[in-house]
Amino acid sequence: MARTPPGKQPQDPGTPDALPRHARAGKAVTIRDVAKVAGVSPITVSRALNHPELVTPETLERVRAVVSRTGYVPNEIAGSLRSRRSGIVAAVFPQITNSMFVDTIQTLTDCLRQEGYQVLLGLSSYEEREDELIAGIVGRRPEGIYLTGVAHAPETRRRLIASHIPVVEAWDLSPSPIDMLVGFSHEKAGEAMARHLLAKGHREIGLVWGNDLRAGVRRQGLLSVLAENGIHEVPTSLEPAPGMFQRGREGLAELLGSGARVSAVACSSDVLAQGVIAEARDRGIRIPEDIAVMGFGDFDFAAHTSPSLTTIAIEKALIGRLAAQALLARIQGREVPERIVDVGFRLVERGST
Amino acid sequence: MARTPPGKQPQDPGTPDALPRHARAGKAVTIRDVAKVAGVSPITVSRALNHPELVTPETLERVRAVVSRTGYVPNEIAGSLRSRRSGIVAAVFPQITNSMFVDTIQTLTDCLRQEGYQVLLGLSSYEEREDELIAGIVGRRPEGIYLTGVAHAPETRRRLIASHIPVVEAWDLSPSPIDMLVGFSHEKAGEAMARHLLAKGHREIGLVWGNDLRAGVRRQGLLSVLAENGIHEVPTSLEPAPGMFQRGREGLAELLGSGARVSAVACSSDVLAQGVIAEARDRGIRIPEDIAVMGFGDFDFAAHTSPSLTTIAIEKALIGRLAAQALLARIQGREVPERIVDVGFRLVERGST
């Protein structure tokens, strides 16, 4: 289609440093073209590019010259097929607009790039079927797979285990990960939120909460501690995921509209908390004097925008780095120090909640 | 290494519905294994999976049964090599933590997934050499490439053009894109900011500005309009990219510390603007009464957190969608409606800046 018509200039096919004719007609330059022009064998070209130390300086230079002159770009697909190393690591996140995951993605990608790996990005939320996404990914034979969360369909687990590809699950804890794990306990995080609010004297606590899986676990933790302390009525506004800002506004409105009295509102994410705070301001409610607000997770974001928001801070970049290190260790045949890493979380109190 | 020792059970190699022995020793199941067990030829298996309509229902079912029983996952690397279709689209962004790009990535990925394409994510900022990243990408023979921005090294341009891979540049405008383009004019955006501030009566305008490429163009536009209106002194605090929140705080502090009098502060991004607003609040400066603040780009974020921030809104998801459509059209051999699309921007006034 976009092919240029064959050149009209006479071209001696025997001239060693001329491009083979077909290479000038739109087809990609192959290693054999380079080899022919450089007057060596294909394997020598391969070595010159991948293991220059195995080649005489003169040969090396000659090959390099031809490579740059012809614009040869090695076909990594062919290389991958033969060498069984795809140079790819897949990373699956529910969604990227969540702002919760971007730091992890950034760090993960950076760390992997440094070792020559490219990242295949999978976003699973808009397709219900994570399994389908993963099936597609496994077919590309990545050398490692990063997964968000530990809840996967049994067939997904089987598929991944059968694939023998190193897997890191992240952002959560599990006694029986597929392979490796870097995360923290959402239950404990929820408990920590409850304990903090109780310690601050709050007994009338409302929830503005996203209904995703991990948030649900945090809520369990939170509610169980409240229950232990005799608090069983916890007015809750459950927001459809992804828990964005506007949902936070609506959440507080719903709580207050229901007639519930609350001295504190706990949110499943800092974005929701921002919405709650905005709505409160609009209603002349002072934060944290009238209502204390507590968030979760996206500490950087929260720190920036709400000096009065106490939150649970997650080291998102650390998760990415540790995940990358774990995968790289396995890929490169090194010992993995710990198969399961709990990075924990910190409660960051600000604005005397 | 992880190989299980060969099974001890007697296994008649001739039995058609038995797995070939080597398949049970840790090696991946291939199409030939499936073919043998199903009693058909490899190509029939291939067709059953990729073009089921070309195969009898009975054959189809038999193949599918064997596939699911053996856990066969087609090796897309081999398929890609032979068919010359990698099923991959590469997307390059400066960085993902910028929050400016996430909506675009999300939409782009979603649109491409729907057509069966996976996204290879490239983050170019932490490696100075975009060209190296792109060289690595081109070697993987993606069927399309999304690039952020229009400023690329000449050799990158050459490489991309020579590759014949469809390319969309985005987030910017250029009279001579590599191939296709979806963006908007940063110069005009800057001009719009200036005109708005002037219309509001501001003559003492300060800048808190990131020093990345596109921001620089916006600044040019802004300054030129100010100059046309006789304003030549524009106190500026230039922040190293990425322009994060904290930089905004520091930026305002620097402006005020320098003794400049400003009635309005224009920022190169909404995140910076948030920082400026936070710093102002801490200093008891009212926004927008004492100082008006203007931002750029991340409208959703800004809308959520600062009702008093006027900003230039960019339809980030639209950019992703259009870019995906353009690439898909080219990949699928359809006509591309417009090679260059200007999505424009809107000035969103809030809080009577």
Added chain:
DNA sequence: CTGTTAGCGCTTTCAT
């Protein structure tokens, strides 16, 4: 509708 043949472009293996 199904099969045979060949080969995508590279790198492994073994030889020199």
Added chain:
DNA sequence: ATGAAAGCGCTAACAG
């Protein structure tokens, strides 16, 4: 240090 042969696993092209 370099090369020849073989083949990774799949699908295009052509039979039948």
